[in-house]
Amino acid sequence: MCGIVGYIGDGNGARRIIIDGLKRLEYRGYDSAGIALAADGRLAVEKSVGRIANLEALLASSPIDSHAGIGHTRWATHGAPSRENAHPHTNGDGSIAIVHNGIIENYAELKEMLIAKHGVSFRSETDSEVAAHLIGLFYEGDLFAAVNRAARELRGAYSICAMAAAEPDRIVAIRKDAPLIAGLGENCNFLASDIPALLKYARTIYLIENNETVLITRNEISIFNERAERVKRDVFHVTWDADAAEKGGYDHFMRKEIFEQPAGVAETLNRRLDENGGIRLDGISLTKRDLERIERIYIVACGTASHAGLAGKFAIERFARIPTEVDIASEFRYREPYINDRTLFICISQSGETLDTLAALREAKSRGARVLSVVNVVGSSVARESDDVFYTWAGPEIAVASTKAFTTQLICMYLLALYMGRTLGTLPDGEYERVLSELRQMPDRLSALLEDEPKLREIAKKIYKNERVFFIGRGNDVGVALEGSLKLKEISYIHSFAIAAGELKHGTIALIEQDSLVIALATQDRLFEKLLSNIEEVKARGARVIGLAKAGNREIEKQSDEVIYIPACADEVTPILAVVPLQLLAYHVAKLRGCDIDKPKNLAKAVTVE
Numbered sequence: 001m002c003g004i005v006g007y008i009g010d011g012n013g014a015r016r017i018i019i020d021g022l023k024r025l026e027y028r029g030y031d032s033a034g035i036a037l038a039a040d041g042r043l044a045v046e047k048s049v050g051r052i053a054n055l056e057a058l059l060a061s062s063p064i065d066s067h068a069g070i071g072h073t074r075w076a077t078h079g080a081p082s083r084e085n086a087h088p089h090t091n092g093d094g095s096i097a098i099v100h101n102g103i104i105e106n107y108a109e110l111k112e113m114l115i116a117k118h119g120v121s122f123r124s125e126t127d128s129e130v131a132a133h134l135i136g137l138f139y140e141g142d143l144f145a146a147v148n149r150a151a152r153e154l155r156g157a158y159s160i161c162a163m164a165a166a167e168p169d170r171i172v173a174i175r176k177d178a179p180l181i182a183g184l185g186e187n188c189n190f191l192a193s194d195i196p197a198l199l200k201y202a203r204t205i206y207l208i209e210n211n212e213t214v215l216i217t218r219n220e221i222s223i224f225n226e227r228a229e230r231v232k233r234d235v236f237h238v239t240w241d242a243d244a245a246e247k248g249g250y251d252h253f254m255r256k257e258i259f260e261q262p263a264g265v266a267e268t269l270n271r272r273l274d275e276n277g278g279i280r281l282d283g284i285s286l287t288k289r290d291l292e293r294i295e296r297i298y299i300v301a302c303g304t305a306s307h308a309g310l311a312g313k314f315a316i317e318r319f320a321r322i323p324t325e326v327d328i329a330s331e332f333r334y335r336e337p338y339i340n341d342r343t344l345f346i347c348i349s350q351s352g353e354t355l356d357t358l359a360a361l362r363e364a365k366s367r368g369a370r371v372l373s374v375v376n377v378v379g380s381s382v383a384r385e386s387d388d389v390f391y392t393w394a395g396p397e398i399a400v401a402s403t404k405a406f407t408t409q410l411i412c413m414y415l416l417a418l419y420m421g422r423t424l425g426t427l428p429d430g431e432y433e434r435v436l437s438e439l440r441q442m443p444d445r446l447s448a449l450l451e452d453e454p455k456l457r458e459i460a461k462k463i464y465k466n467e468r469v470f471f472i473g474r475g476n477d478v479g480v481a482l483e484g485s486l487k488l489k490e491i492s493y494i495h496s497f498a499i500a501a502g503e504l505k506h507g508t509i510a511l512i513e514q515d516s517l518v519i520a521l522a523t524q525d526r527l528f529e530k531l532l533s534n535i536e537e538v539k540a541r542g543a544r545v546i547g548l549a550k551a552g553n554r555e556i557e558k559q560s561d562e563v564i565y566i567p568a569c570a571d572e573v574t575p576i577l578a579v580v581p582l583q584l585l586a587y588h589v590a591k592l593r594g595c596d597i598d599k600p601k602n603l604a605k606a607v608t609v610e
């Protein structure tokens with residue numbers, strides 16, 4: 001998820017206005033940035049690594065005045081953060097410049113063709129650069145035509161803004177499955193991937209639809225369909241303030257990111273599935289021989305990531321039959337773990353900068369383990385120091401409380417486990433297809449589940465004054481109980497506590513008294529009856545119980561004061577759905593308690609200290 005901005009107008013304010021706009025898009029990605037400005041018959045391009053402020057400082061040292069330009073703030077997916085990989089990208093002679101948000105799925109074959117047939121030399125590792133060369137290839141003095149001709153070669157998701165040195169008074173943009181808007185200013189016009197970039201200068205905007213091309217000059221915005229016919233579009237008047245706009249109209253980044261989960265899960269899943277139902281591990285070569293040599297797997301992480309590890313253990317042992325242990329990183333490195341060159345060390349981290357996790361990785365690597373990481377931030381320390389990286393494509397996660405990173409981490413763990421099982425031949429007939437079909441349905445099931453938010457808001461109103469909450473579960477629900485408890489405690493500051501339901505009787509049940517609140521997860525079909533008995537246990541001691549079960553398991557209503565249902569799905573993958581009501585419950589409880597939801601006290605988004 002990157003941020004793009006285009007501006008054209010009177011005067012020479014393009015540099016400042018584009019930088020302003022990019023700063024407002026930093027929540028979409030901030031590992032590198034760049035700008036291209038029309039100046040003296042050419043396109044002046046400046047790029048830098050890091051935050052927008054670095055680009056601003058670079059430009060301040062040699063200011064370029066211009067009336068038109070395009071800018072970009074990057075969230076790396078292909079190619080680590082670097083000056084070469086930063087946008088804008090240009091064609092060979094620099095006469096065309098583009099900025100791109102999205103992913104060009106067939107970039108490898110296009111790159112190969114451009115090199116082999118047209119002798120193009122590439123400067124970056126990105127997918128985006130192929131668009132610059134293609135537009136350059138088809139350019140014959142008409143940028144609009146060249147952009148449309150090039151787009152016909154692209155597959156994937158993209159919103160692209162393009163400029164030509166020979167046409168300094170226009171910018172052309174095209175959109176497919178990645179957001180793009182156009183803004184009407186005073187003697188100036190804008191393009192952007194999102195509203196916050198424009199708010200300081202324009203509140204009247206056009207929402208550009210798929211397969212549409214936009215041509216902007218200082219006086220006009222023209223929108224065309226894929227047959228190059230001009231289309232009429234109603235304007236949209238933005239009433240949000242800038243802060244609300246960065247959150248896409250949501251009150252908090254956390255809620256925005258909860259609602260981004262269907263897209264994040266779809267993105268992380270679908271681009272790994274090939275047309276024959278196989279799983280692509282993005283260049284991770286885990287051959288059958290490699291897998292047969294593995295005698296033990298450690299999954300090591302912290303916090304939410306470690307809870308994803310528990311689901312990963314469940315799946316790997318079930319599908320690939322390889323002994324798998326989950327450990328929290330801060331303990332792993334000090335317990336002298338048994339590691340050798342037949343150990344696979346799987347490290348999960350959203351930020352890729354958590355020091356405990358990084359230190360555990362280094363420990364494992366130094367003792368001969370193969371390191372495979374599941375990471376959300378491209379080019380992060382964990383990613384760079386791993387032998388293999390399996391990226392979650394959740395996009396930037398801004399809220400301290402991790403949500404969309406968790407569900408996309410689960411997707412990666414399930415894909416890995418299925419891949420291993422299929423490669424080793426340890427999956428019973430039809431199991432691979434069955435579970436993969438369950439995963440394919442997850443984006444829609446998540447969307448349907450999010451529609452139940454009003455029910456969770458109502459439950460939150462009943463429980464937000466509690467100062468103590470217990471989460472219980474069995475099997476695959478234990479990890480989700482831990483995650484639900486962590487969500488609640490870290491943003492509402494309620495003392496919540498998660499425990500395997502079977503453990504209650506070994507001590508913890510002493511704490512259950514009249515009106516104790518217990519959230520009981522009962523999604524595991526084969527453990528459902530046992531969980532019902534655990535509910536009986538706590539009810540007998542006066543507890544109030546909120547049950548969480550698959551749709552149709554209405555028996556739980558007899559023992560519970562409230563029941564939250566998730567769409568029916570296979571036991572192996574219930575965590576993807578079961579966590580969502582708990583995320584929403586935690587969010588609404590914290591909101592009712594007036595807590596700082598996106599930046600809870602004492603917490604940081606990446607814990608880079610021991």
Ligand code: AGP
Binds near residue numbers: 302304353486490606
């Ligand atoms: C989760 O909501 C917390 N923010 C925290 O537990 C987090 O998951 C943990 O610090 C690990 O972070 P990482 O995934 O970036 O390594």
